[in-house]
Amino acid sequence: MSDLRDLYQEVILEHSKAPRNFHEMPGADRKADGDNPLCGDHYTVYLHMEGDAIRDISFQGAGCAISKASASMMTQVLKGKTRAEAERLFDEFHRLVTGQGLPAEGADLGKLAVFSGVSEFPARVKCATLAWHTLHAALQGEAEAALPD
């Protein structure tokens, strides 16, 4: 049996209760909306870019503990990262939560590794990745995140 404690780790619960960078960003130069039509979860991700780097990032919206904690921790790790670095982290994070294994040269996920338990709960993968899909859309200059089926 998959263990609930693997999914609802302390740090995840803590971020879901007190999300970081959880506010609108007036003057954001990019933003995108992400909706999970299955459950009605909704987030907006705001970016302030400086050249190719993410100078500031924040989010707003509502959803479950997994999606909110994932969004919160994503904003923490992405400050100062370049587009390419952000996209690579998304790829690694996606591999982590879908249980596909990480690249051989080693992952840069750091504390995002607490989401590894999600891979035991396939129904919750979209919760964990909603904010990342929304970020991806914002980086691409799209207003709406496209979630995979």
Place this chain on the structure above:
Amino acid sequence: MMPAAGVPRTGAPLAAHAEAAAGAAPYDVIRVRSDFPILQQKVHGKPLVYLDNAATSQKPRVVIEAISRYYETGNANIHRGVHYLSEHATEEHEAARKTVQQFLNARSPSEIIFVRGATEAINLVAQTYGRSRIGWGDEVLITGIEHHSNIVPWQMLCAEKGAALRVAPIDDNGDVLLDDFAALLGPRTKIAALTHVSNALGTVNPVRKMIEMAHQRNVPVLVDGAQAVPHLRVDMQNLGADFYVFSGHKVYGPTGIGVLYGKAELLDAMPPYQGGGDMILSVTFEKSTYNKIPYKFEAGTPDIAGAIGLGAALRYLSALGIERVAEHEHQLLEYATQSVSAIPELRVVGKAREKAGVLSFVLGSVHPHDIGTILDQDGIAIRTGHHCSQPVMRRFNIAATARASFALYNTREEIDALVRGIERVRRVFS
């Protein structure tokens, strides 16, 4: 193995079963459970507690066997072969129609049209009756507790025709405000489409009264009975609905089959829905003439096995006795409502005067999805989300609820398990 609690195989009129049930012993839920093979299994090492019946119900052995028997010994296309199997399949398919007619107390089997489900039935009425009768400036009236399937087909029609969709509001308990409903029945109202029982809140709409109100204004009424048919006696002669729709899979039958009931005079006057085989009398390249009802609305080879399975399901339910089932479920809902009322921070959403089968709730700031995942680890299946009723959620200022919904095989012990599971959720998020 115990014999099935609901026994009949084919043919015998439903009334006989209902009478037998009325004189029978007290409702034996343990025996009923033994009729449902799927309920015997474990999920995550725990006995399955299936409380997602408003999404779909489980199937009794008699339904599974009726479908298997058809494919093993009776499969053929209907209405066209002169050979034995085709005639037999046609008879079984039409016997199922007769079973539905008796179950709904419709005047004639020709008023029973087989479709894929309630959704297709509503689309059929919107696209035939609606398209031929609704024009620019006309109005379609629905209520504030409709499922998306009784909103979107009308929205599409209104957008196409330049008509307006009007919505009768609900109060904080989830009851439709009847005065507002009456006021919205205007000279331009061409049809009212009402749910009988709300899937998100459990509200039982007083549809008989609402149909009377609409008919006083000469407005025909479609009733979405998807959540009502498994839980209540539904009698067309008593209700007076012009159209009544439901899905087979929510009433212990298979997926892919559902029913549109329509008054014969309305169906006769409506243009066909889809064109194809079976719905025609003759075809030339210049012109086709259409078959009589119900066949006019059943183009192509239908879901024969599905219809036979649905017939078996309705006979099973009638043999148990819908009134006894309703009473059992009513007691479960009362027990569940009372049991969860002791849980701190739990709020029941939907407190209508009359409810059936559904307990929707929110728990403090815990998102329903997280509730659903944690309950699932205890083998408890509930639905979480907006239940295809986003306007209802918006009305209550929430994004989603957790919903436990009950069926004829659920027990008090399962509700106790639900309560223990919710307490576990509170511990995880404490």
